[in-house]
Amino acid sequence: MIRQIDLNDNSQVLDLLMLQQLSYRIEAKLIGFKEIPPLWDSPKTLRDSGELFFGYYEDDRLAGSVSVKQSPKELTICRMMVHSSYFRRGVASSLLKFAEALAIPGMLIKVSTGTKNEPAVNLYRKYGYQPDQTMDIAKGITLTIFTKVAPQSDNL
Template identity: 45%
Template sequence: MIKKLDLHNLSLVKELFELQTASYLVEAKLIDFFEIPPLKETMDELKECGESFFGFFEREKLAGALSYTIDGEELTICRMVVHPNHFRKGIAQRLLDEVENNKKDFRVFKVSTGKDNTPAKSLYLKNGYKLVGDLEVVPGLFISNFEKRRS
């Protein structure tokens, strides 16, 4: 089941914090970079991040989450996290479908991921996102930027 997350619910924020830590540690290993901002974030910073969240629940337990921000007609996906115990179950796909279906009036969707994060890049490409380019954000670390435009 997918539902909007209320970051005023402290037990839910704790669950989200633990989920994102587990998920981003896998990405950190994939891209060989352990300074990913969410890995350095505190629970209070997560709670106050200003992003909107959808969560995927399996048996009342948070198994995945997606966050986004909105700027005009653009929606930017900020976080896509799935607990490693739930990889390869289609959770990221369902979260992506949820945000796109819930936000039909947006013309531009943007997302970024580590250049070496092949599973994430494959997800976005198979869903119609186009690679806009790679950006070196710190020496030796490249981020791939994707965009999906609707008429």
Template identity: 40%
Template sequence: MIRKIDIAASEWAKAVLHLQLRSYAVEARLIRFLDIPPLQDTVATLQQCGEQFFGYIEQGQLAGAISYERTEKTVHICRLMVDPDFFRQGIASALIEFVCRKERDAHEIIVMTGSDNIPALRLYERHGFCVVERMRMPEGISMTKLVKWLGRYEGEGK
């Protein structure tokens, strides 16, 4: 079940932070950069980030979450995380599909991930996202930007 998370509530912020640390530790290992920003967050920074959060509840616990920001007709997925104990159960796919349905009047959905995070790249591509840019960050890691064009706007900006 997917539900809105009130990130201002300390119990939810703590649960999301716990999930985020577990999930992004896996990405950090995949991209060989252990200092990624999601691993630097605190309850306070999550509560102040301004993103909308939705959680996937499985077996009574927060198994996954997605957060995003919407500006006019663009949705930016900021975080997509699944607890490693729940990997490969379709949770990330369900969360992506949820945002695509919820924000179906947007023109595009944008996401960034580490270029060496092959499972994430494959996941987004399976959901219709296309690689539009690869960039080298000052820290030396490579990031990939993907975009999914929605509805009648598909293909605009390609």
């Protein structure tokens, strides 16, 4: 079940921070960069991020989360995280599809990940995202921004 995470509920925000720490430590290891910004978050920085967070729950346990920001022209998927106990069970795919459904048909969707984060790169490519830009974030470390246009509704 996917539902919005209430960042004003201390229990929910602490569960989210624990998941984020576990998830982004794995990405940090994959890409060889320990300074990933989400590793430095606190309840306050999450609340102040302007992002909407949604959690994937299995038996009331937070198995994964996605966060988004939406402007009139695009939806940005800011964070995607899955607890390692739930890897390869479709959690990331479910969260990605959920986030995409928030976009207005025809709207640009953006997501980024460390270029060396093969599981994330493969996920985004599988769902039709194309690499749009690569940015240097530290010596030898790059971030790839992927884009996709939200599909038109079948009801038109």
